[in-house]
Amino acid sequence: MQSLTDDETPQINRPDPAPSRLKYRIERLMLTPLFRLALRVGLPALVAFGATSWYFSYEDNRTAVVDGIAEIRRKIETRPEFMVNSMAINGASGGITEDIREILPLEFPISSFDLELDQMREIINGLDAVRTAELRIRQGGVLQIDVTERVPVALWRRGGSLELLDRKGVHVGPVAARADRPDLPVIAGDGADAHVPEAVALIRAAAPLASRLRGLERMGERRWDVVLDRNQRIMLPEKGAVHALERAIALDQAVDMLGRDIAAVDLRLPRRPTMRLNAGAVEEYTRIKAMETGEYQE
Numbered sequence: 001m002q003s004l005t006d007d008e009t010p011q012i013n014r015p016d017p018a019p020s021r022l023k024y025r026i027e028r029l030m031l032t033p034l035f036r037l038a039l040r041v042g043l044p045a046l047v048a049f050g051a052t053s054w055y056f057s058y059e060d061n062r063t064a065v066v067d068g069i070a071e072i073r074r075k076i077e078t079r080p081e082f083m084v085n086s087m088a089i090n091g092a093s094g095g096i097t098e099d100i101r102e103i104l105p106l107e108f109p110i111s112s113f114d115l116e117l118d119q120m121r122e123i124i125n126g127l128d129a130v131r132t133a134e135l136r137i138r139q140g141g142v143l144q145i146d147v148t149e150r151v152p153v154a155l156w157r158r159g160g161s162l163e164l165l166d167r168k169g170v171h172v173g174p175v176a177a178r179a180d181r182p183d184l185p186v187i188a189g190d191g192a193d194a195h196v197p198e199a200v201a202l203i204r205a206a207a208p209l210a211s212r213l214r215g216l217e218r219m220g221e222r223r224w225d226v227v228l229d230r231n232q233r234i235m236l237p238e239k240g241a242v243h244a245l246e247r248a249i250a251l252d253q254a255v256d257m258l259g260r261d262i263a264a265v266d267l268r269l270p271r272r273p274t275m276r277l278n279a280g281a282v283e284e285y286t287r288i289k290a291m292e293t294g295e296y297q298e
Contacts, residue, residue: 077111077113077114078111082111082112082113083109083110083111083112083141084108084109084110084111084112084115084137084141084142084143085108085109085140085141085142086108086141086142086143087101087104087106087108087142087143087145088138088142088143088144088145089101089145089147090144090145090146090147091146091147091148091149092130092145092147092149093129093149095129096127096129096130096147096149099127099129100124100127100145100147103123103124103127104120104123104124106143109141112137115137115143117135117136117137120135121133121134121135124145124147128150128170128171128172128173129149129150129172129173130147130148130149130150131148131149131150131166132147132148133145133146133147133148134146150166150170150172151166151167152164152165152166152172152181152184153165153166153167153184153196153200154184154185154186154187154196154199154200154203155175155178155181155184155185155186155187156186156187156188156192156193157186157187157188157215158188161174162174162175162176162177162178162186163175163193164181164184165187165193165196166196167196167197167200168196168197169193169194169195169196169197171193185199185203185213185215185216186214186215186216187199187215187216187217187218188215188216188217188218189217189218189219189221190218190221191218191221192216192217192218195218195224198224198241198242199216199224201242202216202224202226202236202241202242202245203216205242205245205246205249206226206245206249208249208253209226209228209249209252209258212228212229212230212232212258213226213227213228214227214228214229215227219235222238223235223236223237223238223241223268224236224241226245228258231263232258232262232263232264232265233263233264233265234248234264234265234267235264235265235266235267235268236267236268237267237268237269237270238268240270244267244270245267247267248265248267248273257275261277261278262275262276262277262278263276263277263278264276
């Protein structure tokens, strides 16, 4: 064995404490928050997405999952507490009740999840005689329908048919004959349904002539004629019709104007009201004038 001299020192091979280049880069990456987040969240998510995609790439697996979800939903929706077994309708007459049951052909029992209440409400509100309808599912599995019907105030004679109108002129429904609603006044003429409020006001003002009143007729879609028995008419102006009718009634009460042999009282010109005589009255008037002037001959 070779001995060492005093001037020589032994050589010791120690590992280099500095990390390798690869390890250094990995440690630097691990100090980056975004990289750590991607490693903790992104990588598992990517693996899960890949596994899920692979699983659902088979049609049998997709069908099984869809059928399983549908079965779970069916079991929930058909539980007894979610089933509707009957329908109750309040506030509607017999005819409207039958119409509602006809346009809502529901087969009970039915799940409440299968009922489109908003759509059903729109269908019921589409009936002419229904003003509003409210739907709700009552305790005990009852579909509750609360109906507010339109109240007819007049009969509109259009051609050979009669229509019920409410206060706003909305159609309520047809009437077979005048005798079916003798309590309602009759209006006629094109566009009469668009002026029902004015017609109601005129009928109210014509109360002293109620026993002789036959109805109102819209003339030229501009104004009203009050139609009385004995084929008499009160021709009203376009504006201020109610006031003009009240004046005519006051004049009739004062001098029995409508009791005379006249065909019409023309109030279309407020400053110049005129009366149209019947044929017999015209002949009698002509005879009297001739007698006054001495021109009358037997």
